[in-house]
Amino acid sequence: MTQSMTMKNIDKAPMVGGCWDLPDLGTGTEVLTDSAEVTVLATTGNDASVPRHVHAHHDEFGLLVQGRGRVFIGDETHEVRPGSTWAIPRGVPHGGEYDGEFRVLVWFTPGEDLADPDRITLA
Numbered sequence: 001m002t003q004s005m006t007m008k009n010i011d012k013a014p015m016v017g018g019c020w021d022l023p024d025l026g027t028g029t030e031v032l033t034d035s036a037e038v039t040v041l042a043t044t045g046n047d048a049s050v051p052r053h054v055h056a057h058h059d060e061f062g063l064l065v066q067g068r069g070r071v072f073i074g075d076e077t078h079e080v081r082p083g084s085t086w087a088i089p090r091g092v093p094h095g096g097e098y099d100g101e102f103r104v105l106v107w108f109t110p111g112e113d114l115a116d117p118d119r120i121t122l123a
Contacts, residue, residue, distance in 0.1 A: 031114065032105075039112035044103045052095035052122040058108040060088040067102025071095075093122055 033040040044066075052072065062071070064084045071078045071086050073094045078086065080096075088094050098104070112118060 033107075034111060034114065036111045038107055038109050039114065040105065040107040042103070042105050044101075045098065046101050048098045048102070050096040052093050054093050054120050054122065055088075055090050055108070055118045056120065057090060057118045058110065058112060059090050060094070061107050061109075062086045062088075063105045065103040065105060067098050067100055067104075069096060069098035069102065 028045070029041050029043040031039070032042050062085065064080045064082055066082055068079075068081050071080050071084075071094065073086065073088055074092055078084070080086070108118075
């Protein structure tokens, strides 16, 4: 079975539920939702990179709210900008880089054990 990833830019889509009007979260990561079904994190920062890694038991989805950068999924590099979304099936190596100030929403399904994250960093 071939696993694939989906990229989509939604910057021309209408705002739903105030998605583009997030509160100022400062720098760092905030847990927005954490349940057995889904964990949603909001991360803000400046000039950051996410080392390549895999999740053995979780699918990952993301939405870049602010900033620009690159998301690496498998052997592909995707330029991301506000409104870019991605879906990464479990077991697919991925990482990323953000240039300048950024804000990203990431969610995992099923929910993540935040005390013992399902994350295997790759060399």
